[in-house]
Amino acid sequence: MQDRRSAHTESERGYWHRNVRLVAILLSVWALVSFGCGIVFVEFLNQFRIGTAPLGFWFAQQGSIYVFVALIAVYVVLMNRLDRACGVRED
Amino acid sequence: MDAQAWTFVLVGLSFALYLGIAVWSRAGSTGEFYVAGKGVPPLANGMATGADWMSAASFIGMAGIISFAGYFGSVYLMGWTGGYVLLAMLLAPYLRKFGKFTVPDFVGDRYDSSAARVVAVLCAIFVSFTYVAGQMRGVGVVFSRFLEVDITLGVIIGTGVVFFYAVLGGMKGITYTQVAQYCVLIFAFTVPAVFISLMLTKNPVPQLGLIGSVDNGTTGLLDKLDQLNSELGFDRYTAPPESWIAHEGPRGYLDVLAITMALMVGTAGLPHVIVRFYTVPKVRDARMSAFWALLFIALLYTAAPAVGAFGRTNLIVETRDARYSAEGAQETDKIIPDWFRSWEDTGLLAWVDKNGDGRIQYFPGASFTSASGKPVFLTGADGAPVRGEHGERLLDPNSVTPTDNRNELFIDRDIMVLANPEIAQLPNWVVGLVAAGGLAAALSTAAGLLLVISTAVSHDLVKRTLAPNVSEKTELWIARGAAGFGVIGAALLGIFPPGFVAEVVALAFGLAASSFFPVIILGIFWKRMNRAGAISGMVSGITVTSLYILYFKFWGGSREGWVLGISPEGFGSVGMLVNFAIGITVAKFTRPPTEEIQRLVEDIRVPAGSGESHAMQVPPA
Numbered sequence: 227m228q229d230r231r232s233a234h235t236e237s238e239r240g241y242w243h244r245n246v247r248l249v250a251i252l253l254s255v256w257a258l259v260s261f262g263c264g265i266v267f268v269e270f271l272n273q274f275r276i277g278t279a280p281l282g283f284w285f286a287q288q289g290s291i292y293v294f295v296a297l298i299a300v301y302v303v304l305m306n307r308l309d310r311a312c313g314v315r316e317d
Numbered sequence: 318m319d320a321q322a323w324t325f326v327l328v329g330l331s332f333a334l335y336l337g338i339a340v341w342s343r344a345g346s347t348g349e350f351y352v353a354g355k356g357v358p359p360l361a362n363g364m365a366t367g368a369d370w371m372s373a374a375s376f377i378g379m380a381g382i383i384s385f386a387g388y389f390g391s392v393y394l395m396g397w398t399g400g401y402v403l404l405a406m407l408l409a410p411y412l413r414k415f416g417k418f419t420v421p422d423f424v425g426d427r428y429d430s431s432a433a434r435v436v437a438v439l440c441a442i443f444v445s446f447t448y449v450a451g452q453m454r455g456v457g458v459v460f461s462r463f464l465e466v467d468i469t470l471g472v473i474i475g476t477g478v479v480f481f482y483a484v485l486g487g488m489k490g491i492t493y494t495q496v497a498q499y500c501v502l503i504f505a506f507t508v509p510a511v512f513i514s515l516m517l518t519k520n521p522v523p524q525l526g527l528i529g530s531v532d533n534g535t536t537g538l539l540d541k542l543d544q545l546n547s548e549l550g551f552d553r554y555t556a557p558p559e560s561w562i563a564h565e566g567p568r569g570y571l572d573v574l575a576i577t578m579a580l581m582v583g584t585a586g587l588p589h590v591i592v593r594f595y596t597v598p599k600v601r602d603a604r605m606s607a608f609w610a611l612l613f614i615a616l617l618y619t620a621a622p623a624v625g626a627f628g629r630t631n632l633i634v635e636t637r638d639a640r641y642s643a644e645g646a647q648e649t650d651k652i653i654p655d656w657f658r659s660w661e662d663t664g665l666l667a668w669v670d671k672n673g674d675g676r677i678q679y680f681p682g683a684s685f686t687s688a689s690g691k692p693v694f695l696t697g698a699d700g701a702p703v704r705g706e707h708g709e710r711l712l713d714p715n716s717v718t719p720t721d722n723r724n725e726l727f728i729d730r731d732i733m734v735l736a737n738p739e740i741a742q743l744p745n746w747v748v749g750l751v752a753a754g755g756l757a758a759a760l761s762t763a764a765g766l767l768l769v770i771s772t773a774v775s776h777d778l779v780k781r782t783l784a785p786n787v788s789e790k791t792e793l794w795i796a797r798g799a800a801g802f803g804v805i806g807a808a809l810l811g812i813f814p815p816g817f818v819a820e821v822v823a824l825a826f827g828l829a830a831s832s833f834f835p836v837i838i839l840g841i842f843w844k845r846m847n848r849a850g851a852i853s854g855m856v857s858g859i860t861v862t863s864l865y866i867l868y869f870k871f872w873g874g875s876r877e878g879w880v881l882g883i884s885p886e887g888f889g890s891v892g893m894l895v896n897f898a899i900g901i902t903v904a905k906f907t908r909p910p911t912e913e914i915q916r917l918v919e920d921i922r923v924p925a926g927s928g929e930s931h932a933m934q935v936p937p938a
Contacts, residue, residue: 242922246842249406256402260395260581265573268388272556277528278537283555284528286391287383287622291398291615298405298608305410306601314925316599 241312248304252297259285259293323749324463331501331753332478335760338497339482339490347793350487351418351772357492357596363609365495366593368502368761370397370584370614372448373455375621376502376758381730383625387546387554390625392573396580398611398618403585405607409594411841413603414921418595419769420588420833421777427840428848429914431782436855438777440832441588445766445773446806447825448589452763453811456756462663462735463752469812475760476808483764483771484800488596491764498757503616505754508747509737510620513627516741523623531630542626545633551681554626572879575887582893583826586834589765592772600924628733631740636677636726641668641707653677656739661710662702665729665736667692668709669719675707680724687717692727763807771800824866827885831858831892839900844918846900849907854900862892 263271264286271282276289309315318326344350357365375397383390415423420441425434453472460471482490507523514526518538531538542554552558557573584590593610594603639651646652660666668677669684687693693716695703705711712719738747775796780787787795832855839846839854866885868874883891909915 238919238923245922252406253402256399260399260577261574264391264395265570265577269556277525278530279528279539280555283388283391283539286388287394288524288527288619290395291619294398294402295608295611295615297402298604298611301406302601302604302608305604309601309924314923316601316924 237312238314241308241314244308244312245305248301248308252301256294256297259290264290318745320745320748321464323746324752325749327746327749327753328464328756331497331757334497335478335482335494338493339486342489342493343485344487344489344793347418347776347789347796349489350793350796351595351768351776352592353487353489353492353596355416355596355598357598357606359597359602359606360609361492361496362593362597362602362606363613364499365492366590366606366610367613367617368495368499368757369593369765370590370610370762371502371617371758372452372762373459373755373759374451375617376506377455377459377731377734377755379618380621380624380628381733383622384629384733385730387552388556389573390622392577392580394618394622396577397584398614399577399581400584401607401611401614403581404590404594405604405611407838407841408585408591409603409607410600410924411921412591412837413594413597414600414924415917416595418592418776419772420591420837421773422781423840424833424836424851425777425781427914427917428836428846428851429911430848430852433836433848433852433855434777434782436852436859437833437836438773438782440828440855440859441773441777442770444587444825444829445589445769446803446810447822449763449766449770449803449807450810450814451822452759452766453807454814455759456763457811459752459755459759463748472808472811475756475763476804476811479760479764479767480801480804483767483804484797487796487800488592488768491761491768492596494764495761498761499613501757502754502761503613505750505757506617506734507620508750509734509741509743510624510627512741512743513631513737514623517627517631523620523627527623527626538626538630542630545630549633549637549680554629569882572882572884572887575883575890579826579830579887579889579893582830582834583889584829586829586832586837588773588829588833589762589769591833592769593765624737625733628737628740632728632732633679637679638676640676641670641709642675654740656736659739660732660736664692664694665732667694667712667727669712669725669727670705670707670709671719671723671725677726678723679726680722682722682724683720684722684724684727685712685717685719691729693717767800767803767807770803771796774799824863824870827862827866827889827892828859830889831862831896835893835896835900839897839904841918841921843901843904844915845904845909847904847907847910850900850902850904853903854896857899858892858896861895862889865891 263282268282268286271285272280274281276284348354379393382393412423417423417426421434421437424437425431453475456475457468457471460466460474461468482494510523511521514523515521517531518526518529520526520529527538529538530536531541539555546552546554594606597603597606635654636657639653640646641653643652657666661668672678693713695711695713697703703711735751738751775792779795780792835858836851836855840851865888869879869885
């Protein structure tokens, strides 16, 4: 317990650094699909189709939500792996 | 059995289930009352979060909002789901590691300040009360619509049920009732949606029906809807109106971005959602339950735009130029469907035959004006409805004035969900199921909010601020008492609704976005953030946001005055930026936080060692 404190270590700093980087990458995708595909580029994307629906509209009403769910899934898997790799996993 | 008997049976059974769960899972300690003893499995917590989050407005109102707003409805879909990505990655795991019970706990301990704690408590109470008032009203409306009881009686019955399980069970009772309520509400939303989708697009999955075809596969559903909208003179359904693109309309892209952002950040900052992540055993469970929560919410949120599009297509196709009366109709004439009359009786539909041709014309614009915006029907001396030439219900000329545009039809947006079972000609039990689902959505959200209010009073105000020496037993009783008072206050607001509930909801989201979110994020991600920065940031964010909203919503500000074209609904985003900017600047020029606080921050960033251990490192408030 006391050792954990003094061992506030390289590996924990590395853990935090990689955590922040992962979150930054995932949140860029988050912003891209919602603010990008769903709002700013909606007119442009509407010339393409998914099924019978205009793509931009689909991103705004369904696609972005699917991507959000997938982003959290990726986050959960990668963070669990990182926890183990850096030895900070709870038992 | 008729629809009303089924409604009584299904609503009665679901209530019995909630009460049974409450007795089984009653709370024995403050830990159980506040955070369910931190023993909730992630899957169950995900369901509970889903029910907690999805209110009567999501269940009954959202599909309708989308069907009328078309593309603009996307701001709610993206805003109210995108916030969970922020929660999962920026808040939930670290707050779970911090432990304790509430959001004000984190703010108070991280910044070692009672003032910050009290500001956070007041925000939490204000935000939650605003919300809960709307929920109790929703309970009353569902009761009155399906069971034909008075709205007041409906509110009282709903209050009684929530009182029982929230006061007795606290978070533990609420969590497991919410799990049951999620199952009821998602089933009730999905069953009619599946059948409507089959009927219209021949695809049983509503999410796929939205991108499918109608009219025997000849036309895309959304193409058809765009075409109907343009024939009738409405804006395009699938894209922003041309006026936005030319920056002429009231809402430009910047405003749409701002509203979406404010809803996302506001969602992530709502105390009744955040506190759910305190109830799981481990940090990785907090991440996992954020995943389950969004998945369960997405099941409804991706079906809602489909239901909205189906409902609108159906309604226009079936009623446009249809004759109200079958009498004297030619073979080629279209007659209104049977459900038109039953929903006319509930006031969700109304028709004024302005041109006297006996057919329904539907165009943009309101068909009439009235004080409430809703139809008021004329009744005879004996209370029986007065009918016009074609058999339609006549509007009361004393309270309703027809407008001089061509539109003859009034459609309440709630009909898009409520009338689905009848439109798809489903059996009567489905009608009862939809009623039970609407009540589940309203009750689960109300209970979650009441718990925040009660915890804020008993834990944050009494235990952590006013009387730290109070015993656990007394604290538990204070919590129960506060929940009891909260329920009664909410019921009163439901029975005597202030006229401004809808306006105040913008304020609730704006405040959540501009107060909690920045100070929590900075508290976790920037070790240097200190007390002065947090307090000045919160106070300036809240002040700017609430003044802007109050000015434009209540003090007569007009659209022309919107800063950068940003509406009050979207201004929470600006408030958030102000909070960040002021907070960071002030923190740079003041002393860094103590060693102890910096160690606390390092500690919450790492999952290992969660549980009671770190509580010792937290300095006394």
